[in-house]
Amino acid sequence: MLKTLTLTRPDDCHLHLRDGEQMRAVLPDTARRFARAIVMPNLKPPIITAEMALIYREHILAALPPDMRFEPLMTLYLTDNTAPSEIFEGRRNGTIHGVKYYPAGATTNSAAGVTDIARCYQTLAAMEEIGMPLLVHGEVTDPAVDVFDREKSFLDRVLMPLTQRFPQLRIVFEHITTQEAVEFVTGAWGHIAATITAHHMLLNRNAMFQGGIRPHHYCLPVLKRETHRQKLVEAAISGNPKFFLGTDSAPHPRSAKESTCGCAGVYTAHAAIELYAEAFEQAGALDKLEAFASFHGADFYKLPRNKDSITLKKESWIVPSQLSFGNETLIPLRAGESLAWKLIG
Ligand code: DOR
């Protein structure tokens, strides 16, 4: 039986593209599937000015194969010293679609992130005034807090008070992983939304310890227990426009993942929409995939919905056991294993 699924071309509302040769290696995977992506600014050095974002955007466009169309939507990396004028400049030149808040030390290349959000109040007020979204990596960095509780703790200690102080601030709670985050976003004002990754929909924390330590399943926020995974799936398939697709595809060289101190990040761009299709199908909700993947994010970011489409076919294929990544290799999610859905156009 030929089973196909045609969707309005989706957008990836949370993506790590890196730069240089590494970006060149991964960009076609995303551009084949998505019309646009919200591109994370955690490069070395981070993208902290509107001008840097413009230059990074040019790098991305220059790395795009000539037969592909793709629109990178740039973000700024919030620091203790980001001035309101930088936000205004980002809005004026039309490049900046959001400002990413990494608590300092929370994840990959976050050392220059925010040490205390109170230092950013003036800038947040400017963002609230002009409707610039704050994109939040929601984990506390307090080493006393259990790694599996860091999202919930951030919600209680930082995010809830922030939404009281800045009631009109547009916020995307990125890559949510817990029931508490789902409940918070569901009950919050309409301008507070969340992205959900395919890997957090498909895997629970057992996947990190399946027969041994599995570094390629390690990301931040870390995978959580099954009950949380189920809540994420419910949110994603609910049809609620506050929840939308953001892969958080985060490539690292194999050597950096398979190490005594392995980096956080799961690479999913090679099969991003296929993985979401699998998760939605498992939940009996394939009919809800298009709005989640192609409408809700565009609507939140006040962008026109895409006009063209992509088509997936229900046909099993094997994910390559590794991909090239500049001078290194990259291990994609489900390497050497089969996927049920295949992109055919
Ligand atoms: O797992 C992750 N990888 N989480 C992040 O927040 C950052 C990302 C990366 O850049 O590698």
Ligand code: ZN
């Ligand atoms: Zn990310």
